[in-house]
Amino acid sequence: MKFKVEASGLRDKLSSFLATAKGSKRFVTGLMLLFVIAGLAVFEPVINAVRLGGRKPVEIGLFERGLPPSLEHPLGTDMLGRDVLALVLVGLRYSLMVGMMAGGIATIIGMVLGISSSYLGGRIDVVLNSITNGILILPTLPLLMAIVAYVRMDMLLVSLTLAVFTWPWSARTIRAQVLSLKERPYIMLAKVTNLSDLEIVFKELLVGLIPYIVASFSFSVIGTIMAETALRMIGLGPAEIPTLGFLLGWAMTYGALAQGFYTLVLAPAVLLVLIFVALNLVNTGLDEVFNPRLKKITGL
Amino acid sequence: MKSLLQVKDLKVYYKSIWGDFKSVDGVTFEVYENEVFGIAGESGCGKSSLVDGILRLVAPPGYIAGGEVIFEGVDLLKIPEKELRRIRWTKLAYIPQGAMNSLNPVIRIEEQIIDAILDHKQMSKRKSRQLALSALKSVGLPVEVMQMYPHELSGGMKQRVIIAMAIALKPRLVVADEPTTALDVVIQRGILQLLRRLKEDYGMTVIMVSHDMAAHAQVADRIAIMYAGKIVEIGFVYDVFEDPLHPYTKGLISAIPSIGRKYVKGIPGLPPSPLNWPAGCRFHPRCTYATDVCRSVEPPMREVSPGHFVSCHLYGEKA
Amino acid sequence: MVSYAIVLFISFTVVFFSLRLIPGDPVMRFVDLMTRRYSYEMAPEIYKNVIEEYKKMFGLDKDIFTQYLCFLRELAKLNLGPSFLNFPAPAQVLILRALPWSIGLLGIATVIAWIIGVVAGTLLAWFRGSKLDHFLFTVAICMSQVPYYLMALFLVMLFAYIIPLFPPRGAYSPTLVPELSISFIWSVLRHGTLPALSLILISAFGWMVSTRSVAITIVGEDYLRFATAKGLKKRRIHNRYVFRNALLPQVTGLAMSLGFIMNGFYLVEWIFSYPGVGTLLSLALGLLDYNTIQGVILLSMFAVLTANLLIDLLYPLIDPRCLYEV
Numbered sequence: 001m002k003f004k005v006e007a008s009g010l011r012d013k014l015s016s017f018l019a020t021a022k023g024s025k026r027f028v029t030g031l032m033l034l035f036v037i038a039g040l041a042v043f044e045p046v047i048n049a050v051r052l053g054g055r056k057p058v059e060i061g062l063f064e065r066g067l068p069p070s071l072e073h074p075l076g077t078d079m080l081g082r083d084v085l086a087l088v089l090v091g092l093r094y095s096l097m098v099g100m101m102a103g104g105i106a107t108i109i110g111m112v113l114g115i116s117s118s119y120l121g122g123r124i125d126v127v128l129n130s131i132t133n134g135i136l137i138l139p140t141l142p143l144l145m146a147i148v149a150y151v152r153m154d155m156l157l158v159s160l161t162l163a164v165f166t167w168p169w170s171a172r173t174i175r176a177q178v179l180s181l182k183e184r185p186y187i188m189l190a191k192v193t194n195l196s197d198l199e200i201v202f203k204e205l206l207v208g209l210i211p212y213i214v215a216s217f218s219f220s221v222i223g224t225i226m227a228e229t230a231l232r233m234i235g236l237g238p239a240e241i242p243t244l245g246f247l248l249g250w251a252m253t254y255g256a257l258a259q260g261f262y263t264l265v266l267a268p269a270v271l272l273v274l275i276f277v278a279l280n281l282v283n284t285g286l287d288e289v290f291n292p293r294l295k296k297i298t299g300l
Numbered sequence: 301m302k303s304l305l306q307v308k309d310l311k312v313y314y315k316s317i318w319g320d321f322k323s324v325d326g327v328t329f330e331v332y333e334n335e336v337f338g339i340a341g342e343s344g345c346g347k348s349s350l351v352d353g354i355l356r357l358v359a360p361p362g363y364i365a366g367g368e369v370i371f372e373g374v375d376l377l378k379i380p381e382k383e384l385r386r387i388r389w390t391k392l393a394y395i396p397q398g399a400m401n402s403l404n405p406v407i408r409i410e411e412q413i414i415d416a417i418l419d420h421k422q423m424s425k426r427k428s429r430q431l432a433l434s435a436l437k438s439v440g441l442p443v444e445v446m447q448m449y450p451h452e453l454s455g456g457m458k459q460r461v462i463i464a465m466a467i468a469l470k471p472r473l474v475v476a477d478e479p480t481t482a483l484d485v486v487i488q489r490g491i492l493q494l495l496r497r498l499k500e501d502y503g504m505t506v507i508m509v510s511h512d513m514a515a516h517a518q519v520a521d522r523i524a525i526m527y528a529g530k531i532v533e534i535g536f537v538y539d540v541f542e543d544p545l546h547p548y549t550k551g552l553i554s555a556i557p558s559i560g561r562k563y564v565k566g567i568p569g570l571p572p573s574p575l576n577w578p579a580g581c582r583f584h585p586r587c588t589y590a591t592d593v594c595r596s597v598e599p600p601m602r603e604v605s606p607g608h609f610v611s612c613h614l615y616g617e618k619a
Numbered sequence: 620m621v622s623y624a625i626v627l628f629i630s631f632t633v634v635f636f637s638l639r640l641i642p643g644d645p646v647m648r649f650v651d652l653m654t655r656r657y658s659y660e661m662a663p664e665i666y667k668n669v670i671e672e673y674k675k676m677f678g679l680d681k682d683i684f685t686q687y688l689c690f691l692r693e694l695a696k697l698n699l700g701p702s703f704l705n706f707p708a709p710a711q712v713l714i715l716r717a718l719p720w721s722i723g724l725l726g727i728a729t730v731i732a733w734i735i736g737v738v739a740g741t742l743l744a745w746f747r748g749s750k751l752d753h754f755l756f757t758v759a760i761c762m763s764q765v766p767y768y769l770m771a772l773f774l775v776m777l778f779a780y781i782i783p784l785f786p787p788r789g790a791y792s793p794t795l796v797p798e799l800s801i802s803f804i805w806s807v808l809r810h811g812t813l814p815a816l817s818l819i820l821i822s823a824f825g826w827m828v829s830t831r832s833v834a835i836t837i838v839g840e841d842y843l844r845f846a847t848a849k850g851l852k853k854r855r856i857h858n859r860y861v862f863r864n865a866l867l868p869q870v871t872g873l874a875m876s877l878g879f880i881m882n883g884f885y886l887v888e889w890i891f892s893y894p895g896v897g898t899l900l901s902l903a904l905g906l907l908d909y910n911t912i913q914g915v916i917l918l919s920m921f922a923v924l925t926a927n928l929l930i931d932l933l934y935p936l937i938d939p940r941c942l943y944e945v
Contacts, residue, residue, distance in 0.1 A: 134626060137875055138923055141882035142900055142916040146638060149904045149912075150648065226766050230886050233768065234901045248772070252890065257780050257787070265776060269769050280764045357848055359839075388850030396848070401841035406863050406939060415859070416849040449939040465849070 027285020033278035037271075041093040048086045066261070075263040079254065088267045091244035095272070098159055098228055098243055103221035105163035110170030110216060115205070117171070118178040129175070135168045141230060148236045155241055158228070166223040170216030177212045181205060215286050218279040229272060244268040301332040304473060304505050305354075310367035312346070312353040314574075315360075321574040323349035325529035326367070328601070331473070331507060336499050338520030338537070339509045340552065342571055346529045347509045348397060351477045353377075354507075355394055356384060371473070390420050393466035397478040399459040403450035410446035413465050420469060435468040436461070439494060456487035463494060467502065474498060475507045480515055492519050513556050517541060522607075525549045528572055528582035531601070535608035545610040547587045581613060589614055623928045630920050638913055649907050710910040713899060714918060720790050721895030724811055725884050728818040729877075735819070736826020737869050741862045743827065744834030756831065763825035767883035771817035771890045778813060785813045788892035814891045818884060829872065834865045867938050874930040878923045 040047075060080045067077040075084035117128035144165050153161065206213075229245030231237050235253060237246065247268045251257075256264045312324035323346040331337045341347050352358045354369050356376055369376040371392060376384065396402045404412055413432040417423070423431075429446075436445060439460040450458060459479065466474055476495060480488040496519050498504045508520060516523050516537065523540050525533040525548065533546040544550045551567035569586035572578055581599050584590040594613050601611045647670055743752050779787035791797070791806040837843060838861060846856050888897030896915055903911035935941040 134630065137878045137927065138630060139878040139881040139919040141885065142912070142919055143634060143637065145900070145904055146912050146916060149907060222764075227882075229766070230768065230882070233886060234889060234904055236904060252772075257776060260780075262776060262781070265772060269772050273765055273769060276764050276766070277761060280760070284760065355848060357844060359844070385850045385852075388848060390850070394845070394848040396841065396845055398841060402845040404842045404846070404860055404864070406867070406937070407859060408939075411859075415851060415855060419852045419855060420850060451940050462845075 027282060030278050030281025030283075030285055033274065034282060037092070037275060037278060038096065040089060041096045044089040044093045048089060051083070051086060066259075069263060075267050076261075078251075078256070078261055078264050079259060084263050084267060087242075087247060087264075088244070088271060091242055091247045091268055092271055094241050095225055095228070095243040095245065095275070098155060098162070098241065099221045099225040099275075101155070102159035102162035102166065102224035102228070103217055105159060106166040106220040106224060107170045107213065107217045109163060109167040110172075110220070111174055111209075111213060113167065114171040114174035115178055115209075118175040119182065119205075128171075132168045132171050132175070135165070136172065140165045141227065144227060145231055145234065145236055148231055153238055155238070158237060158241070159224075162224040162227055163220075165227060166220050169219050169223055170213075173212055173216050173219070174209060177209055178205065181208050211286055215283050218283050222276055222279050225272070225275065244272055301335075303330050304333045304372070305331040305507075306368070306370040307331075307354060308368045308370070310350070310353050310369060311365035312349045312358055312362060313365045314349075314362045316575075319575055320365075322365075322529055322577060323362075323574050324353055325577065327526070327529070327531055329524050329531055329534055331505060332522075333472075333505055334499060334503055335521040336496065336506045336508060336519055338516040338523040339507065339526055340513055340516050340523055341511060341526035343511055345526050345571065346574070347511070347526055348477055350526070351394075351475055351507075351509055355388075355392070355475060357394075386420070389416050389466075389471065390469050391472050393469075393471040393474045395459075395462050395466050395474060395476040395479055397481060399462045400455060400482075402462060403458060405450055407449075408446070409448055409450065409453075409461055413446075413461070413468060416465060417468055431468055432464075435464040438467065439464045440490070456483055456490070459483060459487075459491060460494070463491070467498060467504070470502065471504065473505045473507065475509070477509045478511070479508065480510065480512060488515070495519055513552055517556075525552065528577055529574060530582065530611070532583065532612065533608075533610045534601075535610075539605070539608045543608075545604055545608065545615060546583075546612050547589055547614075548583050581611075623924060623931075627921065627924050630924070631917060634913070634916050634920065638909075638916075649909070652907055710908075710914040713911055714896065714914050717894055717896045717899045718918075720893060721884075721888065721897065724814055724888075724893065724895060725818075725881070728815040729822065729873075729880055731815075732819040732822035733826055733869070733873055736823040737830045737866065738862075739823070740827040740830025741834045741857070741865050743831045744838060744865075745857055745861065747831075747835060747838075756828070759824040759827045759831075763821055763828055765821055767817050767821055767880075768886035768890055770821050771814065771887045774813045774817055775890060786810050787813075790894050810891075810893075814887050814893055817887050818880070822880065826869065830865055830869055833868055834861055837861050837864050840864075863937075870930060870934060870937065874927045877926050878919075881919055881923065 060082065063073065063077045063081045063083060065077060065079055065081045067073055069076045073083050073085065075088065077083055078087070113128055113132070117125045117132075144161065147161060148158070151157070225245075228237070228243060229248065232243060232245030233249035233252060235249055239246070245268075248265065251261065251264045251268075256262075307330070308328050310324055310327045311322070314321035314323060325346075327346075327350060329337075339347055339350065349358070349362065352362065353364055353367070354376070356364075356369075358364055364377060367377070371387070374383075374387070376387070376392075379387075403409075410429070410432060413435065414425070414428045417428045417431055418425075421428075432446065433443060436443070441457060441460050441464065445453065445457065445461065450461075453461065463479075479495065480491050483491065492515055495506055495508060498506055499521075508516070510516060520537045522535065523537050524531050525540070525546060527548050533540060533544070533549050535545075540549060541553060544553050548567070555566050567586055572582065572585065578585055580596045581587070581590075581594045584594040587594065591613065597613070599611045599613045601609050602615060603609050604615050650666070650669060739755075743755060746752050775787055778784045786792070786809060790810050791803060792810070795803050795806055797803065843856070843860055846860050851860075885897030885900055887893075888895045889901045892898055896918065899911065900915045902908075903915065
């Protein structure tokens with residue numbers, strides 16, 4: 001696939017980005033961690049098929065109950081005789097799927113609203129901004145929980161609902177950036193030429209927004225996974241979609257801790273933390289890479 | 301005249317990914333007691349960095365790359381921080397550029413004046429208040445200012461507050477960085493008169509850094525002209541203005557607008573970059589008298605007439 | 620003030636309508652849930668009657684706009700309608716019973732975390748570049764991203780089960796009666812430690828990170844430079860110049876983050892079965908207790924908005940620049 005790139009546009013930015021990106025330890029670590037996690041999730045069906053001999057990991061009674069961690073069952077088995085490692089991998093896969101879908105939708109909504117709000121300015125901006133801030137300040141989780149409790153949902157609907165509650169984060173970031181870019185000379189120049197607003201947005205604005213869009217996406221993914229996990233732990237949400245949160249909730253409800261099934265609780269929790277850490281590292285790293293004010297230039 | 305401050309070969313550089321910005325690149329001069337010493341030059345020639353260097357206020361990415369600053373026999377650059385803190389304000393005060401931002405926005409003026417007093421001298425709160433009040437009076441500010449917050453004052457008033465703070469402990473040397481920039485002409489006059497009074501009524505020594513030649517003309521006793529990180533001319537104000545030796549000084553003075561003159565002549569070209577000073581005499585790319593030797597050899601500082609020094613090949617072996 | 624009232628009103632209305640517009644009839648859902656759970660069979664006519672009766676009691680038989688008006692009217696009287704959990708006890712009774720526990724735990728934990736974080740953050744910025752700063756900062760970045768409830772899980776596992784130092788659930792020992800005695804207070808403290816820690820450990824680090832950034836910006840400001848030039852004592856500079864100025868944005872930040880903290884906190888309560896509003900919500904959700912759920916949602920929003928208002932009103936006390944606008 002050949003990209004026709006304009007003079008000092010994408011290609012230069014990409015190469016300078018890669019150069020600085022390599023220098024940021026955080027970014028690189030985060031990215032590697034992400035790859036590992038994503039790899040696990042993508043290859044989960046294969047891994048589980050191999051380990052379990054083609055049986056589904058959620059099948060009850062596949063193995064003996066309550067086995068401690070061993071070579072064959074690195075995380076032991078739970079009280080229904082399921083291999084914990086297999087369960088956790090399935091959970092990881094679904095968690096990431098929901099997170100990325102919901103995060104993606106949230107980012108898109110946030111982008112559209114954020115760009116229109118700041119670009120068009122005026123009353124639209126005031127209204128949209130108030131709504132954004134309102135949602136950000138208020139504790140929306142109970143409302144989200146109520147909605148999920150009463151409505152039977154499939155994965156798409158869940159993602160949509162999660163997105164509806166998460167978009168303000170990306171909207172705010174992107175709006176702030178557009179506001180600062182709007183006053184830059186090259187935008188004003190573009191406005192003077194006869195480009196339509198939409199063209200300006202796509203051609204000039206978006207390039208400068210890319211790092212913020214990426215950052216917004218990771219924030220949104222974190223936010224949606226967190227919200228989804230919170231929902232699950234209380235027992236809400238579709239049971240056919242076994243995310244890590246679902247696993248945790250199920251474990252808590254069935255007294256895993258009291259019975260000593262620590263790995264069942266520990267593994268999903270640790271994986272969730274790893275996902276958050278990885279995404280955050282990528283975010284901080286992105287910040288380091290794109291924000292010239294930071295340490296790099298001063299050499300300190 | 302006794303010498304109060306000797307600056308020897310001071311260098312202040314700034315680190316960057318493209319190399320070092322050599323803002324102050326070997327500056328040497330002497331300031332005598334009870335005089336107003338002006339330092340003039342364009343924006344970007346290193347004046348403010350020079351002040352930072354003298355007062356040891358250089359912050360990263362800047363650093364002091366060499367030189368000595370001898371004040372009352374002590375090298376300010378080498379003494380330990382505790383000693384420096386004790387000298388600061390009691391003997392050596394600073395009036396920064398942009399008084400607007402130099403005041404703590406959440407603390408009343410009264411406290412801001414007093415905290416400097418109390419941190420240096422042992423005295424009762426009441427005495428320090430009186431001291432603060434008298435300082436305010438001597439700069440012409442009313443008592444009410446004490447209870448106000450910085451944002452309630454105008455620019456000129458803030459500048460005066462800073463000056464009041466500076467003189468409260470009757471220091472020997474006051475360094476004022478662009479004291480009149482960003483103020484309107486009427487206020488400027490007041491501030492300049494105030495600075496002059498510091499020398500005449502209080503016997504202080506004042507170093508005034510400014511790009512405003514007219515201000516120097518009104519207030520300074522001696523003046524140093526700075527260009528491209530180095531001093532190019534030093535002398536008594538009268539001498540330098542009447543008979544400017546360095547081509548750059550000539551350019552600066554002819555650029556001062558005055559009611560009688562019809563044309564104002566500027567200096568052609570742009571100031572060079574501190575990353576890459578020109579070789580030889582740093583002014584040679586803009587100098588109408590430049591010769592080959594100017595392009596390759598840096599001219600030393602020579603005394604052309606009593607008290608009048610210049611660094612220029614035009615006044616070579618002749619002196 | 621006015622905007623506060625407007626936002627409050629709008630959010631209540633939004634909540635009301637979004638809950639009402641959810642497809643399905645809450646009464647029917649509840650009755651169905653009950654019959655399923657307790658294997659109770661009902662003849663169809665009785666079923667219809669039961670539903671009708673309940674509906675009347677809950678005011679759900681009228682059209683939506685009348686419902687809305689009734690809702691507002693009852694809300695003014697602080698009456699949320701009967702709950703399902705403890706029928707026929709009205710929802711507000713349940714909520715009020717749980718409220719003190721929540722406010723106590725959440726309030727104290729948030730304040731402690733904030734204070735620790737802001738003080739530590741300023742100190743870190745002061746000693747910027749030192750090994751301590753580097754180490755704590757990295758730790759803080761990692762720790763602050765962990766969700767509260769996950770930390771709660773770790774803590775419960777570690778200190779309540781594996782090493783039984785703290786009790787894993789409840790607000791006080793079930794053998795005790797609420798009274799002002801030392802043993803009771805001690806029990807409350809013991810039971811509250813782990814939940815509070817789940818919040819504090821993460822929140823404090825979060826505040827540390829943000830305060831440090833703010834303080835570093837302040838250290839670069841002109842008035843800090845001037846303060847150094849004045850030769851002020853270091854402690855004075857730190858306290859009156861850096862810290863005082865760093866406080867300002869952090870106070871506003873506190874107000875804005877309350878909603879977020881509350882979100883995570885409800886789950887923490889549930890994990891510890893702490894008898895607060897969060898656990899109440901979880902139970903209500905499990906039972907589809909309409910009025911209680913609604914009550915908790917409304918209460919949470921009200922609490923956050925009020926806290927924001929309070930902080931807005933008190934802000935001029937610490938930032939003299941704002942005095943004019945009040």
